[in-house]
Structures are given as structure tokens and as C-alpha cells.
Amino acid sequence: MKNKLFYHILSSERRIIEFLRKSGVVATHANCDLCGKPMKTDWTRGEFRCRQTRYVENRNRKRVRKQCDTTVSVYNGSWFSGKKVKIQKLFELIFLYCQNQNCTQEYLGYQTGMSDNTISYWCRRIRETISMEYGSNSPMLGGEFLHVEVDEAKLGGRKLPGGREVKGQWVAACIERDSGRFFIIPVPNRSADTLIPFIKKYVKPDTVIVSDCWTGYKGLLREGYPHLRVNHKFCHVNPKNGAHTQKVERLWRSLRDYLPDNGVKKTTLEGELSRFKFLKLNSRQHRFETFLKIIQFNNNSA
Numbered sequence: 001m002k003n004k005l006f007y008h009i010l011s012s013e014r015r016i017i018e019f020l021r022k023s024g025v026v027a028t029h030a031n032c033d034l035c036g037k038p039m040k041t042d043w044t045r046g047e048f049r050c051r052q053t054r055y056v057e058n059r060n061r062k063r064v065r066k067q068c069d070t071t072v073s074v075y076n077g078s079w080f081s082g083k084k085v086k087i088q089k090l091f092e093l094i095f096l097y098c099q100n101q102n103c104t105q106e107y108l109g110y111q112t113g114m115s116d117n118t119i120s121y122w123c124r125r126i127r128e129t130i131s132m133e134y135g136s137n138s139p140m141l142g143g144e145f146l147h148v149e150v151d152e153a154k155l156g157g158r159k160l161p162g163g164r165e166v167k168g169q170w171v172a173a174c175i176e177r178d179s180g181r182f183f184i185i186p187v188p189n190r191s192a193d194t195l196i197p198f199i200k201k202y203v204k205p206d207t208v209i210v211s212d213c214w215t216g217y218k219g220l221l222r223e224g225y226p227h228l229r230v231n232h233k234f235c236h237v238n239p240k241n242g243a244h245t246q247k248v249e250r251l252w253r254s255l256r257d258y259l260p261d262n263g264v265k266k267t268t269l270e271g272e273l274s275r276f277k278f279l280k281l282n283s284r285q286h287r288f289e290t291f292l293k294i295i296q297f298n299n300n301s302a
Contacts, residue, residue: 001095001285001286001288001289002285006095006288009091010088010091010092013043013046013087013088014043016087016088016091017041017043017046017074017087020078020292023289023292023293023296024292024296025078025079025080025292025295025296026074026075026078026080027074027076027077027078029048030048030072030076032050032052032068032070033070034050034054034068034070035050035052035054035068035070037050037052039070039072041074042071045071046073046074046075046087047071047072047073047074048071048072048073048074049069049070049071050068050069050070050071051067051068051069052067052068053065053066053067053068054066054067054068075087078295079129079295085114085118085122089112089113089114090122092111092112093108093112093114093119093122093123094122094126094288094291095288096108096111096112097123097126098126098278098287098288098290098291099284099287099288101258101279102258105119105120105123108123124268124271126275126291127268127271127272127274127275128271129291129294129295130271130274130275130278130291130294131270131271131274132294133278133294134274134275134277134278134281135270135274136183136185136201136202138181138183140201140202140203140204141174141175141176141181141182141183141202141203141204141207142176142203142204142206142207142208143204143206143207144206144207145206145208146176146177146178146207146208147176147177147178147207147208147210147228148174148175148176148177148203148207148208148209148210149174149175149177149209149210149211149245149247149248150172150173150174150195150199150203150209150210150211150217150245150248151172151173151211151212151245151248151249151252152170152171152172152173152187152190152195152214152216153170153171153173153252154168154169154170154171155168155169155170155171155255155256155259155263155264155269156168156169156259156263156264169186169266169269170186170187170188170189170190171184171185171186171187171269171273172184172185172187172190172194172195172198173185173248173251173252174198174199174202174203174248175247175248175251177247180281181281182248182251182277182280183202183277184251184255184273184276184277185198185202185270185273186266186269186270186273190214190216191216192215192216192217192218192219194216195216195217196216196217196219196220196223199220199223199225200223203225205223205224205225206224206225206226207225207226208225208226208227208228209225209226209227209228210227210228210229210230210243210244210245211227211228211229211230211245212229212230212231212232212245213229213230213231213232217229228241228243229243230243230244230245251280254276254280255273255276258276258279259272259276278290278291
């Protein structure tokens with residue numbers, strides 16, 4: 001979505017609600033729980049409101065007219081249910097966090113006026129939601145005659161002034177050459193006992209696996225995967241069979257550019273990897289709409 005159109009929608013809550021309705025994120029109508037009749041939308045409060053007249057019995061068992069005053073938030077039952085911030089601020093936060101790769105908490109606070117704790121909470125919710133679609137539950141890669149490059153790397157390991165070493169986190173990656181789809185998953189180490197199950201979980205059998213000569217990939221042929229290797233000590237492309245891992249190497253460079261210089265906590269790494277995958281597989285112009293599709297009202301009970 002272009003910035004000009006977004007900020008036009010952001011200018012009023014009514015436009016936001018109408019846009020979310022068209023996108024299928026919030027309900028378009030609601031019925032009153034008391035009288036069962038359709039409720040009208042109160043645009044100034046962002047609520048469904050029932051003002052129907054109904055008959056009830058008073059203490060003397062006489063039927064008297066009473067006006068219903070039931071209200072329900074238009075965001076009830078949606079991803080925004082229970083929000084305690086203005087929809088304009090939250091809407092802008094989602095747009096900025098989904099559109100921009102290097103989006104710091106200071107920048108989000110400056111743009112939206114939200115507190116650090118509120119920004120952290122909603123950014124975590126966005127990452128968790130993205131993980132549902134772009135996490136480890138995504139469809140497997142590869143297939144017969146297709147090539148998938150695999151590799152492993154350590155993120156965050158470095159030495160601080162004074163010689164103290166900061167331990168990093170091993171991650172494994174596999175990327176399908178033709179489609180560009182990929183997985184990046186945190187792993188405890190890069191042994192064969194870790195890497196082989198990782199490949200079996202995310203790559204279909206009979207897929208041609210391309211890797212370097214690390215011993216952790218030995219045994220792939222026995223598991224039903226044709227295996228091509230390239231020795232990076234001597235060349236970047238195997239002169240005998242043309243094997244190379246340039247696509248997964250580019251993926252590592254993009255990931256290191258995305259992650260902050262001061263590293264990522266292990267508790268948030270998986271969510272950050274899912275967000276990186278979301279940003280990588282969707283063009284900047286379509287990221288916001290893609291996120292809205294994930295949280296569509298009919299598919300989300302949160």
C-alpha cells in the first residue's frame with residue numbers, strides 16, 4: 001500500500017473501520033444478544049449499538065416498553081479485540097512495522113507517540129502472528145528434480161572489549177532455488193543428528209540437496225536425497241557438477257543486514273526470523289495487505 005493512501009485512511013477511525021471491514025479483518029454486522037435484532041454502527045465510538053424498543057415485565061408483572069442499549073465493540077472477536085490504545089496509533093504501528101525492514105523502537109515511538117512497553121507488546125504480537133503463517137508450519141520445500149541449498153551459520157557470536165566472549169545461536173537454512181521459498185530455524189548445534197532431521201522435516205524426499213562439504217550433511221543419500229557438494233576451500237562452484245550455494249549465502253548476508261548490531265535475544269529470535277521471512281517474500285508495496293490477510297476475521301478467533 002502506498003503511503004499517501006494509507007495516511008488518507010488513517011485520518012479518521014471511520015475510514016479505518018470501513019477499510020478493515022472490506023479487508024475482512026473485523027465484522028461487518030452484529031446482532032444484539034438480548035433482542036436478537038441487527039445492531040447499528042456508532043462510528044464516533046467504534047461500536048455496534050442496539051437502540052431497539054422491547055417489552056419487558058416490571059415488578060407488577062406488567063409489560064412495559066424499554067429501550068435496549070446494548071453495545072459491542074466493532075473489534076470484538078478480531079485480532080484487535082481488547083486493545084487499550086487508539087486504533088489510529090495501532091494501525092500506524094502495524095503499517096510501519098510491516099513495511100520497513102530496519103524499524104527501531106525509537107522510530108516507532110517517535111511516529112506513533114506510544115510508550116516503549118506498548119510498542120514491545122504489539123511488535124511481539126505482530127511477530128507471533130506472522131510466525132503462524134511464515135514459521136515452521138509452512139509447506140515443505142523441494143520435490144523431484146528440484147534443487148534446495150542448505151547451510152548453517154552462527155548468529156551473534158562475538159568478543160567484547162576485555163576478551164569476554166558472547167555465545168551465538170546456531171541457525172540452519174534451506175532455500176528452494178526456483179521459487180526462492182526458504183526456512184531459517186534456530187538449532188542447538190550443527191551436528192548430523194541435528195541437520196539431517198532438519199532437512200527431513202522441511203524438504204521433500206527426492207529433492208536434490210546442495211551443500212558445502214561439512215560432515216554434518218553426510219548420509220543424505222541414505223535418507224533419499226540426491227546430494228551435490230562444493231568445497232569452498234578450493235572454489236565457489238564445483239567444476240564437475242556445477243554445484244554452488246550462492247543463493248543461501250546471499251540469504252545469510254540479507255539476514256545479517258536485517259538483524260540489529262547488538263544481537264537478538266534467544267527468546268525473540270524465532271519471531272524475528274519469521275518476520276525476516278515475511279519481509280523477504282513480500283514486496284514492500286504488498287506487505288501491509290498480506291499481514292491483514294493473515295488476521296482476517298473469519299480465520300482468527302483471538
